[in-house]
Amino acid sequence: MKEAIKKVSVIGTGVIGNGWIARFLAQGYDVTAFDPAEGAEERTRKAIDHAWTSLEKRGLxxxxSKDRLTFKDDLAEAVADADYIQENVPEREELKKNVLNTIDQHAKPEDMIGSSTSGIMPSILQAGMKHPERFFVAHPFNPVYLLPLVEVIGGKKTNGAVIEMANKFFESIDMKPLVLHKEIDGHVADRLMEALWREALHLVNDGIATTEEVDNAIIYGAGLRWAQMGPFLTFHLAGGEQGMRHMLEQFGPALKLPWTKLEAPELTDELKERVIAGCESYSGDQSVAELEAKRNxxxxxxxxxVEEYWPESKQ
Structure with missing residues (x-):
């Protein structure tokens, strides 16, 4: 697959687009980028420099080479010579559709086109394309240059062979593709994160816990386990020798208890300020850049x- 795809085009160079660029460069690809925003190239090159230290530790x-990045001033020119195109423009449906239709018009007919959309279903985005069969959603997670998960979802008009090729391509750049069986708003990972996020906002809004305390509940509890096993295998172990069978028999009835609140709380000015003040308070004097460096x-x-305990994840 790497022999087939040699040149990659990244359209839209915000946080996600720049993350894709860093990963592609680290994997030895030539990358062409396009973003009409003023100062985009300067911000991208700065972001690549910032990511490169972590990428070097992971292995290049x-x-x-960072020098394999080229910026273009014209969208059509940016995609004309690419073998794979990754779109990352803001999450506005009409904007995305317009950009994707332009990409579809000027890209080589055999090129695959992926979109980083976090919530829009691929069938909606591919509706006006001349070659919708080569389009799919490729939704990554921040920071894209480190986190391996990418959700791959085809639309109603997507060719199944394209999904197979995309799966192999992402594996070749050290990612863990999750191919969804059906389209759904928000895909899989974001739906799970949004459910937790809604409940966290309720806990803060109702004065039960601060933002720091909610974060600590995840950091020192569930988060440590989820990094290795995820929720299902974690609960499988909670069932003792009989695993999930016993866990569901013993704790299944608790699912009917009204513990959680499925609807998000109203995002009032008061709640916004409580969340903002909480985050700013316990992050202290550390800048976002300093926090990102620690995170990386x-x-x-x-x-x-993770790779030490699940060596097959590196295969």
Whole structure:
């Protein structure tokens, strides 16, 4: 697959787009980027420099180089010579559809086109394309250059062979593709995170816990287990020798108890300020850049640990 895809085009260079660029460069690809925003190239190159230290610790491809990035001023020109195109423009449906239709018009007919959309279903985005069969959602997670998960979802008009090729391509760049069986708003991982996020907002809004206390509940509890096993295998162990069978028999009835609140609380000015003040308070004098550096250092070590205990994840 790497022989087939040599040149990658990244359209939209915000946080996610820049993360894709860093990963592609680290894997030894030539990358062409396009973003009409003023100062986009300068911000991208700065982001790549910031990510490169962590990427070096994880291991670079022999031919990896930050110098293999080129910016173009024209969208059509940016995709004309690419073998794979990753779209990352803001999460507005009409904007995405317009950009994707332009990409579809100027890209080579055999090129795969992926979208980083976090919630829009692929069938909606591919509706106006001339070659919808080569389009799919490729939804990554921040920081894209370190986190391996990418959700891959085809639309009603997507060719199944394209999904198979995309799956192999992402595996070749050291990612863990999760191919969804059906389309759904928000895909899988974001739906899980949103459910936890809604409940966290209720706990803060109702004065039960502060933002720091909610974070600590995850950091020192569930989060440590989820990094290795995820919720299902974690609960499987909670059932003792009989595993999930006993767990469901013993704790299943508790699912009917009205513990959680499925609806999000109203995002009032008061709640916003409580959340903002809480985050600013316990992050202290640390800037976002300093927090990102700490996060990256932690993730590099954590990924090494995950691969030590689940060696098949590196295969």
């Amino acid at each position: 491809a022999p031919d990896a 250092e932690f993730l590099v070590k954590l990924l090494d640990l």
